Amino acid sequence: MKEDAILKSITNEMQVGVIVLDKDALILYANPFFLDSFSLKSDIKGRSIDEILKGTGIVRAVKSFLATKGSVGTAETAAQDREILEGKRYFSLRMVPSEGGSLMLFLQDVTEEKKVEAIKKDFVANVSHELRTPLASIKGYSETLLDGGIDDKDTTLEFLRIIDKHSTRMSHLIEDLLILSRIESHQMPMVTEPLDIAELVISVAEGLKKQGDDKGIDISIDGGSDIPKVLGDKVRLEQVVVNLLDNAIKYTPAGGKVFVTVARDSAEVRVDVKDTGIGIPAMDIARIFERFYRVDKARSRELGGTGLGLAIVKHIIQGLGGRVWVDSKPAKGSVFSFTLNLAPDAT
Numbered sequence: 001m002k003e004d005a006i007l008k009s010i011t012n013e014m015q016v017g018v019i020v021l022d023k024d025a026l027i028l029y030a031n032p033f034f035l036d037s038f039s040l041k042s043d044i045k046g047r048s049i050d051e052i053l054k055g056t057g058i059v060r061a062v063k064s065f066l067a068t069k070g071s072v073g074t075a076e077t078a079a080q081d082r083e084i085l086e087g088k089r090y091f092s093l094r095m096v097p098s099e100g101g102s103l104m105l106f107l108q109d110v111t112e113e114k115k116v117e118a119i120k121k122d123f124v125a126n127v128s129h130e131l132r133t134p135l136a137s138i139k140g141y142s143e144t145l146l147d148g149g150i151d152d153k154d155t156t157l158e159f160l161r162i163i164d165k166h167s168t169r170m171s172h173l174i175e176d177l178l179i180l181s182r183i184e185s186h187q188m189p190m191v192t193e194p195l196d197i198a199e200l201v202i203s204v205a206e207g208l209k210k211q212g213d214d215k216g217i218d219i220s221i222d223g224g225s226d227i228p229k230v231l232g233d234k235v236r237l238e239q240v241v242v243n244l245l246d247n248a249i250k251y252t253p254a255g256g257k258v259f260v261t262v263a264r265d266s267a268e269v270r271v272d273v274k275d276t277g278i279g280i281p282a283m284d285i286a287r288i289f290e291r292f293y294r295v296d297k298a299r300s301r302e303l304g305g306t307g308l309g310l311a312i313v314k315h316i317i318q319g320l321g322g323r324v325w326v327d328s329k330p331a332k333g334s335v336f337s338f339t340l341n342l343a344p345d346a347t
């Protein structure tokens, strides 16, 4: 392959926009990625960039570059990087002066990176906020004790209980964060093995009966019959069922009921956790599986929640190739459901 042909196929195939301008800012060359990015036809050679991309951030960047450099083209003129917003897309633009006053532009779509960056920033802000609240209480109450509050036994006991409650919440939050990060970073890959999901659900639900009793909530379990084995990760699925049942108990007032059912659904097994609790307003349903999203932050905190339980559930179920969803009506109750695939030789 000749060098020219090699260069041509590189510029044709690369996922970076390339455009070359002559000293009068007329287009000498544009590669297919650039043309596609701006829905342009290929016959733009010889036309001015100002006319082709009128009003765009690229034109503004090129103009200001030319203005600051006077005439481009001197080999000493340094390259410059800019970030520009075009509609809803972010581009990183590199402008490189070249021989004879020409200017090469390299344009990379960084929209996805920007999104990930924004999610990360948001996440860090959320975590800091979630940790700051209990920490402020712990500090406040311990300072009061140190300042003489400790002389009174009843005050001391009450304050220590509050401190204990907030530190428990902090440790739950950190545990949940670690679980999420391990799942997301694939540090702890899912172990998939044929699993008796009915047995798992029954044993988890039995284990949470006391928590229900303490609150005056009756938990009934229907483990189905002849439920085939599914492909799953035992420890992770226990976490899923605990999180769903814990929510069902937490968000159901005393005297309410929780039903857990396991049933075969064609080529899947489906688990439903139904409650007669407070339900979820329609406008919140779409966001309920997001990290830290809660209908009522104050109530969730009061109940010791971290806002991460459903995010963990979603990650695990989707990681196992299943689906998870909720059906809910305020003041009537909620049904959280998930499915799992049958193990290969299950019938």
Ligand SMILES: Nc1ncnc2c1ncn2[C@@H]1O[C@H](COP(=O)(O)OP(=O)(O)O)[C@@H](O)[C@H]1O
Binding pocket: 243, 247, 248, 251, 252, 275, 277, 278, 279, 280, 288, 293, 294, 295, 296, 300, 301, 304, 305, 306, 307, 308, 309, 310, 311, 334
């Ligand atoms: N069974 C349920 N009934 C009513 N609301 C629920 C139920 N399960 C979850 N929610 C809502 O979804 C939110 C997120 O749940 P989750 O991620 O487990 O966080 P947490 O329970 O720590 O607040 C809860 O704060 C609550 O608003």
Ligand SMILES: [Mg+2]
Binding pocket: 243, 246, 247, 305, 306, 307, 309, 310
């Ligand atoms: Mg929860």
